[in-house]
Each structure stands twice: as C-alpha cells, then as structure tokens.
Amino acid sequence: MAGIYIHIPFCKTRCIYCDFYSTTRSELKSQYIRALCRELTERKEYLKGEAVETIYFGGGTPSQLSEEDFKEVFKTIEQVYGTREVTEITLEANPDDLTEEYTQMLRTLPFNRISMGIQTFDDATLQLLNRRHNATQAIEAVKRCRQAGFQNISIDLIYGLPGETDQRWAQDLQQAVSLNVEHISAYHLIYEEDTPLYKMLQQHSVSQVDEDSSLNFFSTLIDTLSAAGYEHYEISNFCKPGMYSRHNTSYWQGISYLGCGPSAHSFDGGSREWNVASLNQYLSSVEQGQRQHETEQLDTRTRYNEYIITGLRTMWGISTKELKKKFGDRLWKYCLEQAKPYLENGKLELHNDRLKLTREGIFVSDGIMSDLLEIE
Known part of the structure; x- marks a missing residue:
C-alpha cells in the first residue's frame, strides 16, 4: 500500500508562526491545478504499482480550492492510480472556509476525513496569530461538518502560545473534548526562524513559556485526553479507538508515498525526494517537463536512524x-x-x-x- 500527498500552497493570509511553504497568489490557482495534475500523471511509476490507500490534501490551505479544482485532481488520481483500495481521503481546512454551502459541496466529493486547524479557542490569541477565524466559528465549523455527514473529524491545537497559562490550556482542551471529534493533534509552539512570530520574539514583544510550563501543558494534554477516551497513539496525536490518521501513520511506519506540489516530499523506501519550494519555479519546471527537485539516496545508517525516530514516536x-x-x-x-x-x-x-x-x-x-x- 502507498499514499499520495497533495500540497495546496494557497492561503488567504499567512499565520505569523507558520514556516510551511505557502503563497497568497490565488490568481495562479487554475494554472497550478493543471501543473499538479501533470506532475501526478508523469510520476505514475514512482509508487512502483503499489495500490494507493490514503490521499491527503495539505497546505497551505486546501479549503481555498473550488469544487472544480478538486474534481480535476480526483479525476487525475482515479485515471492514473485508481482509487479502489483507498480507505482515507483527508482535507485540511480552515474553520472559516467551512460554510454550510462549502461543507455540503465537500460531501459530494470523495473526502471522508476533515482535519481542521483550530489552534486555540482563545479569541485574543487567534487574533495575535493572524488566524482568520474565532472560537465560535471553529465550534460551528465542527458542527457543520458533523451535520453534513462527516464521521471522521480531526482538529489541531497548539500549546505554549504567547501568554499561555495552565487555565487557558485546560479550557482549550475541555472545549476540544466537548466537540467529541475522532482525532486531536496537539503541538507545542515552535518559534521558527524567518517567521513574523520569531521576529516578535527577538524584539521581546512576546516571550516563550518556560520548560516547566511546557512539561505541565504536555502532562495536562495526556491526562485530559486519556480521561476522555482518546488513545495517545503518537507523541502529538490522539484518537478515539481505531481512528488514527492512516496517512500520517504511513510516514511513521516507512510506507511509500508520493508528494506532489511545491516543497512536497516523496519516499520510496530507499530514497527521498522533494520539489522546489517556489510556486513560480514549480510551475515553470513542470510545464517544461523538467520538474525541479532534489533527491537523497538513503544509506543503511540513515534508514536505521529514521526507523528509530519514526517508530518510537508511536504507541x-x-x-x-x-x-x-x-x-x-x-x-x-x-x-x-x-x-x-x-x-x-x-x-x-x-x-x-x-x-x-x-x-x-x-x-x-x-x-x-x-x-x-x-x-x-
């Protein structure tokens, strides 16, 4: 079995903590979808005939795409790889994109899992992070997905945010638990270089939480979600019994996957490759039939080290x-x-x-x- 990762780099606005490759140049969406489908077609042999089990649309903000964009990508995947063995198709989405109309549209497509970037239910912190939604919109988005028929919903949270307290983190977790979603990912904030948040840290306009607080937040995370019936199946991931992310788990179990789009990584068991992290360079190179990417052959030591790092992360x-x-x-x-x-x-x-x-x-x-x- 194998997986396919589709990188959708478009964002309406950039969050101040994010260092994933993204762009606000939405006028290039149609051109991008054409290039993406071409890459999917031209790299058919990468998975060596293995059946595709999972498909994951990540970003960026995949929920910036239209129904026609999705249909074009799904049509290409079906024609080139087939979807008979596919069990999980995930869409990463921003809460404010998940209007009733958009959510109903998604249900007409093959998606069967929604992964929503909520991060926190504290409105002041959401505003600081330059998120486009507020807590009420996030809660309503989860309810709309459920009403539309999605039975596999994941939400992302971040802890160790500026001004984080034990009380605020506990409130975030209680709100998350009350939504009764199938999956919760929770990550400690990292101040990545070259992000606006890192610059704010350097200017002392925000401060990092101390190590003791970080440990307390992590302990509260484990205790709260375990008590609510979630399995702690990976260091940063929790799920209701059996509802772990099949796609992400394939990364930790050394399963081959194809990554398409700018900055997307691929792995075939013996080597890793990644596309150029530039939309313009990606478009021009794919359109010229010379996709710009780098490849790393993995020696035995590297493969052993990756086996340790990825495997020990999981239950x-x-x-x-x-x-x-x-x-x-x-x-x-x-x-x-x-x-x-x-x-x-x-x-x-x-x-x-x-x-x-x-x-x-x-x-x-x-x-x-x-x-x-x-x-x-």
Whole structure:
C-alpha cells in the first residue's frame, strides 16, 4: 500500500508562526491545478504499482480550492492510480472556509476525513496569530461538518502560545473534548526562524513559556485526553479507538508515498525526494517537463536512524525482529545495548518484540531517540 500527498500552497493570509511553504497568489490557482495534475500523471511509476490507500490534501490551505479544482485532481488520481483500495481521503481546512454551502459541496466529493486547524479557542490569541477565524466559528465549523455527514473529524491545537497559562490550556482542551471529534493533534509552539512570530520574539514583544510550563501543558494534554477516551497513539496525536490518521501513520511506519506540489516530499523506501519550494519555479519546471527537485539516496545508517525516530514516536513502537531483518545483527545489537539503561529505569519497555516508550519516557523522548541513533 502507498499514499499520495497533495500540497495546496494557497492561503488567504499567512499565520505569523507558520514556516510551511505557502503563497497568497490565488490568481495562479487554475494554472497550478493543471501543473499538479501533470506532475501526478508523469510520476505514475514512482509508487512502483503499489495500490494507493490514503490521499491527503495539505497546505497551505486546501479549503481555498473550488469544487472544480478538486474534481480535476480526483479525476487525475482515479485515471492514473485508481482509487479502489483507498480507505482515507483527508482535507485540511480552515474553520472559516467551512460554510454550510462549502461543507455540503465537500460531501459530494470523495473526502471522508476533515482535519481542521483550530489552534486555540482563545479569541485574543487567534487574533495575535493572524488566524482568520474565532472560537465560535471553529465550534460551528465542527458542527457543520458533523451535520453534513462527516464521521471522521480531526482538529489541531497548539500549546505554549504567547501568554499561555495552565487555565487557558485546560479550557482549550475541555472545549476540544466537548466537540467529541475522532482525532486531536496537539503541538507545542515552535518559534521558527524567518517567521513574523520569531521576529516578535527577538524584539521581546512576546516571550516563550518556560520548560516547566511546557512539561505541565504536555502532562495536562495526556491526562485530559486519556480521561476522555482518546488513545495517545503518537507523541502529538490522539484518537478515539481505531481512528488514527492512516496517512500520517504511513510516514511513521516507512510506507511509500508520493508528494506532489511545491516543497512536497516523496519516499520510496530507499530514497527521498522533494520539489522546489517556489510556486513560480514549480510551475515553470513542470510545464517544461523538467520538474525541479532534489533527491537523497538513503544509506543503511540513515534508514536505521529514521526507523528509530519514526517508530518510537508511536504507541506501536518498533519491532526488534523487523529491525534485525532490515538492518542486520550489528545495528540490532547496537539498538538493544543503547536501549538498556532506559529499559532498566522504566522509560522504555520491551514486550512481545516491541520496543516502546513508557509514559515517563514520552517526556524525554528526544533524548532517548538521540541515544539510540547511530552517529558517524
């Protein structure tokens, strides 16, 4: 099985914390859809005939596309790859785009999962972040998706935002739980260089939360969502039983995927490639039949390190038998030797061949993963 990621780079406005590739040049949408469909067609052989199981429209803001745009992309995917084996098709959306009319339109298309970027239910913080919606619009958008018939809804939250307090974060989580969505992703804010928010940090107009607060927020996140019946299946992701993101899980399980659009990454098991992060360069290179991209061949050490980093992030952990089969005796022994101190202090556990983080280990996961990596 394999996945397809479709990058839609268009945004009405840019959020001040975001460093994903995006553009506000909406006048190029039609030209972009044509180029995107051409790339999908020309890269048919990349997945080596594997059946497509998941399709994910990410961004940017995919909910900036029209019905006709979506139809053109779906038509191309159906013709080139087929969709008989597809079980999950996700659309990332902004709450304010999900009007009743737009949501009803989406239900006429193959989408069966909506991933909504809410971030917080605090209106003042939403305004600071330059988000286009408020808390009421976010809540109403979830209700409209449910009324339209979507049975798989995910929302994104961010914690550690400027001015974050234990009380405000707890209120965000209680509001999220009350919406009864199937999936919640929650990420700690990162001040990415070259973003307006990073500049504000440098100018001391906002300040980062301290480390103790970050740990408290994360602990509250786990406790609140676990008590509400969500499985903590990946460090930043929680779901009702069985409702994990199939597409994102494929990234963590080393499954091949094709990424189309500017800045989109692809992976075929032995190499990784990524398209140029420029809409103009992407359009011109695809239109000339010479897609601009870079490729990295993955050696054994790199593949082992990625296996550790991605696998340990999840509740399934890593299979030591599979590790030995994939990477040989030397790296298998190295991994178990490096894991030994953490197995002894209760931050890792090994049961039925699966090496996994414990609750205590999740809080220091970066350090554990770092120690299990093989460095030259």
